[in-house]
Amino acid sequence: MHQQKWFLSGFQVTELISASYLPLTFWIFPRIAIEQADRDAQWSVLVAILTSVFMAWIHTLINQRFPTLTACEYTNLVYGKWLGKFFSFCYLPVYLAFTSICVYLFITAIKPYFPSTPRVVLEIVIFLVATRGAWIGVETLGRISSIVHPLTLAAVTFIFIFIMTQSNHFWLPHEIVSLPLTLKGALHILPIYLGFSFFLLIGPYYNHNKRIAKWYPLISVFISGFVILVAFFAVILNLGWEGTRTLSFSIPFVLQLIRIQGFFVERLGILIIVVSTAFSILFLAIHIWGISSLACQIFTNSEKHYKYWVIPVSASGVIIASLIPNEQMIFDIINMIMVPASVVLLLIIPFTTLLIAMIRRIKTEPPPSFNFEGDRPQR
Amino acid sequence: MNRRWQKILTLSFTTVIPLFLPGCWDYHRINDRAQVIGIAVDAVPKQPQLIQYTFQVPLFSDPESRGKVGGIRAGEGGKQPSATNASSDKFRNFTEVAPTLMQAITHAQMHYDRNFYFNNLESVILSEKLKTSTIEKVLAALMRSGNIDKMAFVAFSREPAKDILAVEASSPPADVMERTLAGNLKQIAYVARTRLWEYWRDFVSIGVDPHAPTVKVDTDGNLMFSGLYAVNRGKQSVNLTPEETMMFNLINNQIKNASLWVNYGGQPFELSFMRGSGRFFVTNVPSSHPVLHIRATVHAQLAQDPSWGLENVSQKELYQDEWRASQQMDEEIRATIEKLKNKDLDILGFGQQVSVLHPRLKSYIEHDWGRAYKQAQIDVKVRMLINYKGSLM
Structure with a gap:
């Protein structure tokens, strides 16, 4: 059981959660939606967002039930030591592959700007900086998230709304053609929320006594849902349905269609580049910390020495990212592995865990609320 | 680890990181690049599998030394330019016949000592004599490459597209086309403006046929953009008047x-x-x-x-x-x-x-x-x- 000397603030928790998912399929999800659901793509995006609200609610209930425990500790409590460790272990390979794929996709998106730089160099540089972030720990990551994520969010929202308004026609389907196709599309979009499990690791690091505490993940998925919808409509309204289906990376493509010139780029252009890179590295650092912390808990029953795992995890990430031969393999991995994995890790395991905990009435008490102003860390 | 060593390690780490900064890998002097601003695409008579590509490169240096590198005109290697390659004080054109765009670029590179660079592409001129299947092939090649500017304007020409890029004007013809169609002009009505990605989008979409403006050389020898030309997969085509x-x-x-x-x-x-x-x-x-x-x-x-x-x-x-x-x-x-x-x-x-x-x-x-x-x-x-x-x- 954790006896925290400091807590992350509510804002930091919300931003930390928000920075922990989206990059896996954000660059390609409009194409995935259209490939799987055809003209019902917009409904499948909407269903995926609604599913994310359900997912966030389950995760919140788990964290509220075990406010002083992290993922591995409460699964041990609910399922017993070995079964609990097995369920926790299930997350490790998927999340290792997930982080490597995210880095690969991010590099694919920025590669046109660095055509001569070898991919492996970009991978090593990104992992090096992220390793440093993971090494410092979750409190610092929380503080960085509270700066980087709002800036990224503002820039992304502004850019996609701007692109959306450039469209000549605002035609969108008025009816659902096929419910099975809609659900199939939603299922294939779900990996965009892979990474959300990180929230289960930070239970002990924030104050559960505040009434708003249960809303942090929900606020996060509402915001991300808005961004996903805006990005989807920006792509569909500009590129059309068949155009989006043809392009592998539809989001980077529409980003090329804007030429922001003059004052905005002269003054803020470099800031946008810095912020978007910072976001990707922050995302990676969060997951390196998460995987290291989980691995440490599984193998040593404590997360105290998570730093020993940071470098092996990062090195594995670089190796996996280097082994990926091309984008098509990633699309296949997402389709065949990440889709079922996201259903299992984001919905089935958390839901089953919560259900069993409720049936068996397993619960831990929240720590006493600190008697200081706000949620500032106690020094 | 004491604090002193921690500081030394941090300093070493931050010093080593910049050595790997990716930007350094991609540094190219601007003078080493041949900025391709226009591409003209023509059909090759009796050889439907081949396509004639013309690439336009602007010349930026002053008139005295324009196009000269070390006393030799750039791209000529000490020889006169080939008859098919038009050139002027403001631009040079490279014409190549090849089955694909990439092949044509590779061939054209043999004539010039600077790297062709397509990120600033302004105009794509297609001949009205091109078959729909050829247009599809060209569009796919232009769209597939990540380094080609998709915001370039597309136009159709009844005359050979290559001749449009050879017109003498105040600036290279590809540049004239971009400035005319980019919407800077006060009056807009008689010409349809289509960017490369818009033309491609309409080409692949169902229920809509792509269109682009037409360009020709008027009696005074100036470029004239007017009306529109549309062609569909059923090989029907139409020219709309201004x-x-x-x-x-x-x-x-x-x-x-x-x-x-x-x-x-x-x-x-x-x-x-x-x-x-x-x-x-x-x-x-x-x-x-x-x-x-x-x-x-x-x-x-x-x-x-x-x-x-x-x-x-x-x-x-x-x-x-x-x-x-x-x-x-x-x-x-x-x-x-x-x-x-x-x-x-x-x-x-x-x-x-x-x-x-x-x-x-x-x-x-x-x-x-x-x-x-x-x-x-x-x-x-x-x-x-x-x-x-x-x-x-």
């Missing part, structure tokens, strides 16, 4: 500060500073006789009244002028759509709108729309609002 293109632009909300000579029903008058907004929709689908509805609202100023400014125009006369102008535009829009219908070219995207708004009808649009579109009825309503400031300023 006046017809104006009606197309009106429906597409692409008119700004245009002027119109109204000659409907007697005394002629002129409208200026015209701007309009339009929309369209289709009813009676699915059927073999759909109805194409077009609604347009036009705001304009009365520039020249029938009395040539000698008498004030009353409000009643203004209403009559509005009615006459709207009737004229109604007829012109109807004639334009009829022309497109007869050629089975749906460049406005009536079919696309149906397939998106009513996704259940997607199959009908894919398979039966061509026939239904030809037999469609047209319903046009134009609302004209004329502003009048008095006969004299």
